[in-house]
Amino acid sequence: MIITSERISLKHLLTAESLNDQEVMALIKRAQQLKKGESPELKKKQYFVANLFFENSTRTHKSFEIAEKKLGIDVIEFDAKASSVSKGESLYDTVLTMAAIGVHACVIRHTEEEYYNQLIQSKTITTSIINSGDGSGNHPTQCLLDLLTIYEEFGTFENLNIAICGDLTHSRVANSNMKMLRRLGANLYFCGPDEWYNQKYEAYGEFLPIDTIVSKVDVMMMLRVQHERHAGEELFSKEKYHDEYGLTNERAETMAPRSIIMHPAPVNRDVELSSDLVESYQSRITEQMTNGVFMRMAILEAILHGKA
Numbered sequence: 001m002i003i004t005s006e007r008i009s010l011k012h013l014l015t016a017e018s019l020n021d022q023e024v025m026a027l028i029k030r031a032q033q034l035k036k037g038e039s040p041e042l043k044k045k046q047y048f049v050a051n052l053f054f055e056n057s058t059r060t061h062k063s064f065e066i067a068e069k070k071l072g073i074d075v076i077e078f079d080a081k082a083s084s085v086s087k088g089e090s091l092y093d094t095v096l097t098m099a100a101i102g103v104h105a106c107v108i109r110h111t112e113e114e115y116y117n118q119l120i121q122s123k124t125i126t127t128s129i130i131n132s133g134d135g136s137g138n139h140p141t142q143c144l145l146d147l148l149t150i151y152e153e154f155g156t157f158e159n160l161n162i163a164i165c166g167d168l169t170h171s172r173v174a175n176s177n178m179k180m181l182r183r184l185g186a187n188l189y190f191c192g193p194d195e196w197y198n199q200k201y202e203a204y205g206e207f208l209p210i211d212t213i214v215s216k217v218d219v220m221m222m223l224r225v226q227h228e229r230h231a232g233e234e235l236f237s238k239e240k241y242h243d244e245y246g247l248t249n250e251r252a253e254t255m256a257p258r259s260i261i262m263h264p265a266p267v268n269r270d271v272e273l274s275s276d277l278v279e280s281y282q283s284r285i286t287e288q289m290t291n292g293v294f295m296r297m298a299i300l301e302a303i304l305h306g307k308a
């Protein structure tokens with residue numbers, strides 16, 4: 001894969017797979033440059049970006065905020081509970097308002113899958129949409145920061161062996177990552193309970209027990225068990241899940257020395273991943289968080305570049 005440093009312009013970022021390979025690699029390259037300390041390139045003096053989080057977030061919300069401040073953007077914070085959403089205002093009307101008052105881009109996380117369709121079809125809403133998670137649908141900015149983390153480590157995606165393990169059904173991270181990693185040439189494997197596996201994943205990789213794959217992969221990508229999407233029905237105790245499907249200390253000891261552990265976080269410690277492994281030498285979890293800032297800077301530049 002040839003990396004280009006060409007600047008790209010994006011109208012919206014709704015799904016990772018809407019980007020072509022060249023756009024993905026240009027964002028990775030730009031995030032690396034920003035991480036090395038290169039100056040941001042925004043053409044106008046003043047840009048307004050609103051962060052609209054209708055689902056809780058620590059990493060995505062706060063790393064967007066830091067990315068925006070590093071780029072010199074005026075950040076419009078939004079608390080759904082303190083806004084007119086509490087009076088019944090719809091998402092459409094909130095974003096329509098943001099566009100009308102001069103917001104250039106909205107970073108949105110919402111429980112509804114593909115919430116963005118109505119917004120991008122509007123003739124009145126001119127603001128760009130950056131999807132920061134739509135229910136169990138997509139999480140393109142997490143996917144791109146994960147791609148940056150893997151690329152930094154291995155310098156390629158081609159023929160890497162990557163296991164995506166855990167709550168596949170409810171994970172927007174898995175949904176975005178499986179499509180992109182396969183397209184970029186990685187060999188994918190899936191692990192986890194049968195109940196959270198779907199045959200549609202066969203298009204991307206093979207479903208195997210964790211014990212058959214843990215010693216053979218370059219990346220163990222562990223997923224959070226998404227209790228909030230299980231409607232109060234827990235299939236496993238924490239201990240049973242950890243023993244049968246989690247990355248335990250014993251399993252981690254069998255990993256190849258140059259292989260890495262990833263997790264989008266927040267981590268359910270000692271459920272999908274042993275607490276001891278979160279900051280272990282093979283873990284890249286804090287690097288993923290750090291990379292989130294630089295990848296989100298690169299994304300914001302590409303979005304706002306299109307508005308210059």
Ligand code: CP
Nearest residue numbers: 057058059060264265
């Ligand atoms: N990985 C991730 O999206 O974390 P937050 O839910 O804290 O944003």
